[in-house]
Amino acid sequence: MYIKRYTISALILMASVGAFVYTYITQETRSIDLFGIPLPALSIAIWVMVPIFVLYVASVLHMSFYSFLGSMSLRKYEKDYDKIIDAIVEAYLGEKSRSHTFQTDRYSLLGKLLENTTIFPIGNVIGLTKNEKIDSVVKIIDDIKNGEVADLKPYNLLKDNELVIQNKRNKYKKGILKTEDILSNRTKYADVLREEAYIDYVKTASIFNLLKYKALLSKDSLYIILTRVNADEYTLEIKNEELLPLIKSLDLNAADFIKLSAAISTGDMIPEQRIKLFEMLSDENEDAIDAYLYTLFDLEMLAPVDSILDNSLDKEYQNFKAYRALKLCNKNFSIELFV
Numbered sequence: 602m603y604i605k606r607y608t609i610s611a612l613i614l615m616a617s618v619g620a621f622v623y624t625y626i627t628q629e630t631r632s633i634d635l636f637g638i639p640l641p642a643l644s645i646a647i648w649v650m651v652p653i654f655v656l657y658v659a660s661v662l663h664m665s666f667y668s669f670l671g672s673m674s675l676r677k678y679e680k681d682y683d684k685i686i687d688a689i690v691e692a693y694l695g696e697k698s699r700s701h702t703f704q705t706d707r708y709s710l711l712g713k714l715l716e717n718t719t720i721f722p723i724g725n726v727i728g729l730t731k732n733e734k735i736d737s738v739v740k741i742i743d744d745i746k747n748g749e750v751a752d753l754k755p756y757n758l759l760k761d762n763e764l765v766i767q768n769k770r771n772k773y774k775k776g777i778l779k780t781e782d783i784l785s786n787r788t789k790y791a792d793v794l795r796e797e798a799y800i801d802y803v804k805t806a807s808i809f810n811l812l813k814y815k816a817l818l819s820k821d822s823l824y825i826i827l828t829r830v831n832a833d834e835y836t837l838e839i840k841n842e843e844l845l846p847l848i849k850s851l852d853l854n855a856a857d858f859i860k861l862s863a864a865i866s867t868g869d870m871i872p873e874q875r876i877k878l879f880e881m882l883s884d885e886n887e888d889a890i891d892a893y894l895y896t897l898f899d900l901e902m903l904a905p906v907d908s909i910l911d912n913s914l915d916k917e918y919q920n921f922k923a924y925r926a927l928k929l930c931n932k933n934f935s936i937e938l939f940v
Contacts, residue, residue, distance in 0.1 A: 611657040615650045622646040681708035688715040693738045695719045761791040784814045805835050828868035841878045858892030859940050872900050894921050898936045
């Protein structure tokens with residue numbers, strides 16, 4: 602557009618100069634030798650216009666060259682802008698493997714920051730960017746956050762991506778995914794989702810099916826299993842010898858063992874089995890001794906308690922010794938206050 606205007610202005614200038622020379626100065630013609638080559642005789646007015654024309658051509662070439670360089674630079678910025686949009690989308694999606702090569706320094710700095718950043722929208726930002734790619738991703742994130750199911754296939758996200766996990770969790774809650782489908786497909790579903798599904802599964806599954814997926818056992822699912830032993834509904838008939846491998850498969854501390862005993866107390870396991878279970882656990886793991894004492898106190902089995910506490914060091918089991926002393930003084934407190 603600017604070259605067109607410049608050309609029109611240059612032609613007007615050349616015509617004006619030529620007309621002025623021809624009209625007011627001279628109408629003569631002259632032949633000029635160029636490097637020994639005689640050129641045809643032309644009006645002096647035309648010869649005056651020749652340098653202006655040469656200057657015009659040179660200036661147009663100069664402007665065209667730098668316009669070309671500018672367009673190349675602009676194209677780099679446009680390409681980097683598209684890459685930045687992709688980087689923002691990937692940051693929103695929480696993709697782990699991200700890499701872009703930028704051709705401009707400013708976008709390169711922003712790109713490096715985005716490649717190591719996860720973005721999560723706060724509030725309603727749908728439509729604010731006026732960019733279709735970003736707005737569609739923000740809409741997907743908002744839908745998933747609100748418990749809806751979105752189509753994430755176009756983004757090829759890994760199974761352990763947080764959005765993928767939550768999206769499949771939404772499918773599971775809506776009944777689109779079946780529990781056994783999740784449990785049986787470790788390549789398609791993340792372990793955290795399979796463990797959550799297993800927690801629901803153990804509420805009603807048979808002992809055979811529980812053991813089938815025992816690799817997904819967690820503390821929460823173990824608590825549920827133990828409360829089902831001899832329960833009125835969805836009862837499990839399982840011996841201590843079968844429970845021990847399940848319990849020992851988890852890395853439990855003293856507090857965890859006490860929680861196990863507390864969970865069992867809410868179920869219908871017979872006292873003898875409960876006591877024997879924690880006796881066996883305490884024989885193999887010192888961290889379970891507190892849970893054994895907790896169980897004995899909870900079931901008012903004080904004779905074994907006295908045997909353990911009386912044969913312990915002064916600094917050992919001080920909380921249980923304090924609780925026993927209060928009971929001997931007819932002070933009734935909940936055992937929960939001492940564990």
